[in-house]
Amino acid sequence: MTINEKFPPRKNFKWANYPGKVGAGIAESDFGTAPAVAQELHSAIDDGYTGYTPDHVYRDHLSTYADFLRGRYEWKVDEFAIRLADDVQSAYEAVIRHFTRHGSYVIVPTPAYAPFTRIPERLGRNVVEVPMLRRESQYSLDLDAISQAFERGGELLVLCNPHNPTGTVLGTDQLLALSEVISHYNGAVFADEVWAPIVYSGKHVPYASVSDTTEAHTITASSPSKGWNLSGLKCAQIVLSNPRDQKRWDDLALFPPSANSILGVIGATAAYGSGAEWLDDTVARLAVNRNLLARLLEDRLPGVWPTTPSATYLAWLDFTGWGRGSSPGAALDERAKVIVNHGEDYGVDWREFVRFNYAMCEIRLSQAVDSIATAFGR
Ligand SMILES: Cc1ncc(COP(=O)(O)O)c(C=O)c1O
Known part of the structure; x- marks a missing residue:
């Protein structure tokens, strides 16, 4: 069973716009929103707002x-x-x-x-x-x-x-x-x-x-x-x-x-x-992902330096030690089918970096790092 059969593709922008690829780009999360928010929005519609x-x-x-x-x-x-x-x-x-x-x-x-x-x-x-x-x-x-x-x-x-x-x-x-x-x-x-x-x-x-x-x-x-x-x-x-x-x-x-x-x-x-309780739970869940990503990168992609973010659900990955050309972002998109944000969009000095959004379930996160490692023969 492939990952997409077990976990159907998400409908949000970062997945739906890139069928067949892993959505680790634009800054939205796969963890939905707080139940209190969803409930208020449903009631608002019902109440004619x-x-x-x-x-x-x-x-x-x-x-x-x-x-x-x-x-x-x-x-x-x-x-x-x-x-x-x-x-x-x-x-x-x-x-x-x-x-x-x-x-x-x-x-x-x-x-x-x-x-x-x-x-x-x-x-x-x-x-x-x-x-x-x-x-x-x-x-x-x-x-x-x-x-x-x-x-x-x-x-x-x-x-x-x-x-x-x-x-x-x-x-x-x-x-x-x-x-x-x-x-x-x-x-x-x-x-x-x-x-x-x-x-x-x-x-x-x-x-x-x-x-x-x-x-x-x-x-x-x-x-x-x-x-x-x-x-x-x-x-x-x-x-x-x-x-x-x-x-x-x-x-x-x-x-x-x-x-x-x-x-x-x-x-x-x-x-x-x-929404504070949901937020705190979600931040704790994101911290688990952050640590998992750091471990996966260390195991599967040594030489790629991650930041240890103190905030956000974004990892800023340094591919300069990889020596594979100046746009790792494009290579990840095309060869590993993992959609990330490209360093060149973040300023002239950052071409060899990529931004990776880890707000996704753990299994997809592991799959993303595996796909990158496999595509680059690791
Ligand atoms: C630093 C920063 N500012 C603003 C935004 C966009 O926020 P909004 O959708 O409210 O314009 C983002 C989205 O990723 C962001 O990272």
């Missing part, structure tokens, strides 16, 4: 999210500071479009989620890629290089924490050190914290929460799309932690409440309000 979002649904969402931030991250955010957007990517696009100048310099630590570089370039901004520092399998921000990028005219830094694709989680000390650089140059930060719910050890510290200074120069975006696997519902949360950004956002009427999908708002409220 398929029109515009009424005020009470919207207000309930804001207070639930503010409670979540306080309870999970000890971040006290006034409901008044929270706005919604369709998703994190469109919020980022709005920030680049309306909060940076045409021709300005946007600093992006790499490896980076591809839209972080592509969106500013498309909107006529200059992107300064700053490779992260690496010590064995640990990555950190290169503060000297970030300073130099500001010195050369940088205005906005894109801070992805927890980090896709390396799984790095920055602690308070590192965030404070970064904030000194930002405030020295009077810079601003777009903090993408979409991966914050999936942290294995230690806890997520929101950048804007660490001091009055960070609060004053940061726009923070998050969403339940990764933690609760809800990217299709299109409901992201933006924290505007200073009055200047709040005023500008509202003057521009960015993402008015009526524009949000009501099911997105209801699903996100259920996730933040009632």
